Amino acid sequence: MHEKHLRIVGAGWAGLSAAVAAVQDGWHVHLYDTAHAAGGRARSLAQHVAGRPLDNGQHVLIGAYRSTLSLMRTVGLDPDALLQRIPLNLRFADGQGLALPDLAQPWNVLAGIAQAKGWRWRDKLSLLTACWQWQRQGFVCPVHRTVEQLCAHHQLSHRVVQQLIEPLCLSALNTPVAQASALVFLRVLRDAIQGGPGSADLLMPATDLSALFPNACLAWLAARGSRIHLGQRITTADMRSPAFQPSPTQAIVLACPPGEAARLTQDAHPSWSLQAGSLSHTAITTVYLKCAAPNFQGLPHPIVALHSDVTQPAQFVFDRSALTGQPGLLACVVSASQGERDALAQQVQRQVTQQLGLTHLHIIQTVVEKKATLACTTAQIRPAAYIAPSMYACGDYVQGPYPSTLEGAVRSGQQVVTQLRHL
Ligand SMILES: Cc1cc2nc3c(=O)[nH]c(=O)nc-3n(C[C@H](O)[C@H](O)[C@H](O)COP(=O)(O)OP(=O)(O)OC[C@H]3O[C@@H](n4cnc5c(N)ncnc54)[C@H](O)[C@@H]3O)c2cc1C
Structure with missing residues (x-):
């Protein structure tokens, strides 16, 4: 029996998740990342506040993120504590x-809507009716419908759209x-509403x-013999080297962002590369403020x-003193920022000064991620995971x-490793 080697380019959450699943499936994993730390877009910075x-x-997760929570448990973490x-x-x-x-x-949803502060009865009724219709239709709708059109279709009130749907859509999509x-x-919405307790x-x-x-x-991963290569950017020259030639006993997974995956595949797999390279993105800006x-x-x-x-571009503010014990620190999130x-x-x-009535607010740091996420539009066609025999892509942009x-x-x-089983 030959040993199976899997080279994963990118140690963001997708690459790490693939690495764990691959180790469990008996692959020898070689994990590469340009950065000197893993985590990709969801990682800490060098700058410290209050230690x-x-x-x-x-970042914020929801209870319906079951694969993420289960993966944390697999590597020995306790999501309830973290x-x-x-x-x-x-x-x-x-x-x-709300x-x-x-x-x-569904009592939480019914009671939440009934008790929503500042909403008139017609606001509550419009949301209850829409929820009932979505459920009856199995939470599906025509592919080309936008969220704005969905709201108009179900005659959601202006207040519900402004105070619930818009912030929810911006934070989730x-x-x-x-x-x-x-x-x-x-x-x-379906996974959150119908996904079982706490979703x-x-x-x-x-x-x-x-x-x-x-x-x-x-x-x-290291404890299970995986080779971790941080600070090593995989180049198009590497992709031509023997170590990166896909074969039945050696597979490649590109877990880097789509622009980079497109660059690495442009010679050998131009049509996949073109699709990955033409995706559009939206930005997120996080403004860290300190209240003194x-x-x-x-x-x-x-x-x-x-x-x-x-x-007034921010949609949410997080109190990091309550979350991470960093006194006075507020993280303000501007989704789809421009x-x-x-x-x-x-x-x-x-x-924040005006709406929360706070004084002595100082800007500590502003992090602008221009390509924070894929624009989740009706026009976007996401590339498939399969690139070529023994060569796949994974990441938050893949179908x-x-x-x-x-x-x-x-x-x-995780999906990509399931596909590798069929090699
Ligand atoms: C500001 C911000 C806020 C967000 N908020 C949320 C949130 O609240 N909830 C949520 O669920 N999601 C949120 N997201 C989205 C979430 O962070 C991403 O969907 C997720 O981290 C993507 O993981 P990934 O592994 O697909 O890609 P990435 O994290 O981009 O990982 C790709 C990795 O590939 C590496 N790489 C690139 N090129 C090469 C190369 N040539 N060789 C080797 N390595 C390479 C990179 O260094 C990187 O580590 C947010 C994102 C941002 C930026």
Whole structure:
């Protein structure tokens, strides 16, 4: 019996997930990443505040991310200790909006809608009717329908769209409602609403992102004989070397972002490369603020929704003192962000000052990820995982049921290893 070698290019959450699944399937794994740390877009930065690192961007998971949670357990982590779980809460600082009580499904949804603060009966009725229709239709809709069209189709009230659907769509799909795919939106909604106990809960990292999974995953892989090559960028010349020639006993998985995967495949697999290289992305900006007001005791909840528009661009603010024990630190998230970095940071600083009534807010760091996620539009056609015999791609952009999220990346990594079984 020949040994099977798997070379994985990229140690983001997709590459790590593929590596774990491959080790479990008996592959000898060789994992490469340009960076000197694993985690890709979901990793910590070198900059520390109060003795703990900042993250490349504030992340939030939901209870329905079962593959991610199970993967964390596989590498010996306890998600219950590392993630702070709260029932879905999208309330604004003025108390308006939806929060689900800690009840079994579907009572949590029914009671949450009935008790939504600042909503009239016709708002609540429009959402209840839409939820009932979505459920009856199996949470599917025509492929080309946008979330905006979905809302119009189900006659959702303006308030429900503005205070619930828009922020939910931006945080789950990182795409504005006017372009976002209603089909993908409904799929995430279905998993959250019907996915069993706790599926709709918000799970917020209570530690930095590298400690949340990538570091422990690397240790798990190394302990099982995997070769980890951090700080090594795979080039087109490497792809031509014998080590990267796919064969029945040697497979390649490109777990790098689509632009890079396109570059590495352009000579040998031009049509796959073209598709991967022509995807469009959306940005996310995280503005870290520090509140130095002497009487600041933290926010009322670890996550608070913000009323947002063009001049008030952030949708959510996270209280890192409650989450990661970094006193006074707030992480403000601008999904689908546009505009110049410093201007954005100042707008967010003003927005948080006004809406939360805070003073002494200082901008600590602004992280702009221009290609944070794939634009989850109706027009986007995602490439398949299969590139050529014994050569595959995985990542949050590869065809799959989920938008560009940690769960999408993790599932994609696991899927690719399932496909390798058929070699
Ligand atoms: C600011 C921000 C906020 C986000 N918020 C959320 C959230 O709240 N919830 C959620 O679920 N998701 C969120 N996401 C999305 C989530 O982070 C991504 O979907 C996920 O991390 C993608 O993982 P990946 O492994 O597919 O890709 P990546 O993380 O991009 O990993 C690819 C890896 O490949 C490496 N690489 C590239 N080229 C080469 C090469 N030539 N050789 C070797 N290595 C190479 C890179 O260094 C990188 O480590 C957010 C993303 C950002 C940026």
